[in-house]
Amino acid sequence: MAQRDYYEVLGVSKTASGDEIKGAFRQLARKYHPDVSKEPDAEERFKEINEAYAVLSDQEKRSVYDRFGHAGLKGVGGASPDYNVDLADIFEEFFGFGLGGRGTRRAQNMPRRGADLQYKLELTFEQAVFGLDKEVEFTRDDVCSGCQGRGAEPGTSAARCATCGGSGEVRQMRQTILGSMVQVATCPTCSGAGETISTPCRVCSGRGLERKVHKKVVSIPGGVDTGTQIRLAGEGQPGEHGGPNGNLYLVVDVKPHQYFRRRGDDVQLDLNVNVAQATLGADVEVPTVDGPAKLKIPSGTQPGKVLRLKNKGVPHLRASGRGDQLVIVNIEIPKTLTIEQRKLFDQLAKSLGSEVKPQERSFLDWLKDTLGG
Secondary structure (H helix, E strand, C coil), rough: CCCCCCHHHCCCCCCCCCHHHHHHHHHHHHCCCCCCCCCCCCHHHHHHHHHHHHHHHHHHHHHHHHHHHHHHCCCEEEEECCCCHHHHHHHHCCCCCCCCEEEHHHHHHEECCCEEEEEEEEECCCHHCCCEEEEEEEEEEECCCCCCCCCEECCCCCCCCCCCCCCCCEEEEEEEEEEEHHHHHECCCCCCCCCECEEEECCCCCCCEEEEEEEEEECCCCCCCCEEEEEEECCCCCCEEECCCCCCCEEEEEECCCEEEEEEEEEEEEEEEEHHHHHCCEEECCCCCCCEEEECCCCCCCCCCEECCCCCCCCCCCCCCCEEEEEEEEEEEECCCHHHHHHHHHHHHHHHCCCCCCCCCCCHHHHHHHHCC
């Protein structure tokens, strides 16, 4: 059977650009690769596609083919050319992974950013509200002070790996239905480094890195809350092959307060007042994050009433101004009374009468029922 035209095999015109040829090959190789295709002739089609691409992707071979056709590519004695194809290159370029670690080896030689680190930063309620300059202590890897990152004991040096000759890769030629294939894998002796260390550094055990404790004063802005992250650029793990350091993230954890709790940028405080203060009204002193402040309890205050102290809350983290302090009033009923207090309450009870009446439903209750909430 006569060989099909290579342009016809890839489905491109004779004026197709290199990118068009590569795109066509990529699409067909995905479709007809024997490991993924269920087509009965997938192996033969893939071999034909691979052979066409091997010629048309090479400018010199393509030029010969355009002038003389298949005959121009024949070897001495009429033998067909044997195209050595590195499957690792094809898979890595077109399918996103390598065979036997080829992609891993290439990645190992590229600069890589260091890993990020996290540090739990505990703050009191007041520290989170107002911010502060705080010294943090964290541990990370640094270049070894003993070997300056080389991994070998000072006075010794790493030797070229005898298994891979310093390339970090081992290759094995094998014959398949597609022709001669090269399988590439990361060198098992040096793990892709290309070097072996006979005398590891005593400080870092050959890692080239050692753990060190660092201290740094960090400015914590007012308004942070539990879960807030503060990024310290370049304070993470060191990069590899000249890559930049990672970052250090301080994750804030605010301790509970004896009186205050936070709702957004507002501070909430539960305040107990007695019956007389709620009934008659009173001027009282309440705690705030800024210190004691005066608060007016209106006469006739009911349980659950919320009173607001403007600008006594938490500073807005990314804007000017502050939240408020919300004082939630609770009326404290005395459990024990003196004889005089009981007499006074008896007199009050007689003047108020003994009639009781059910609580009327509020508009809000009616609305919840109507809306099904």
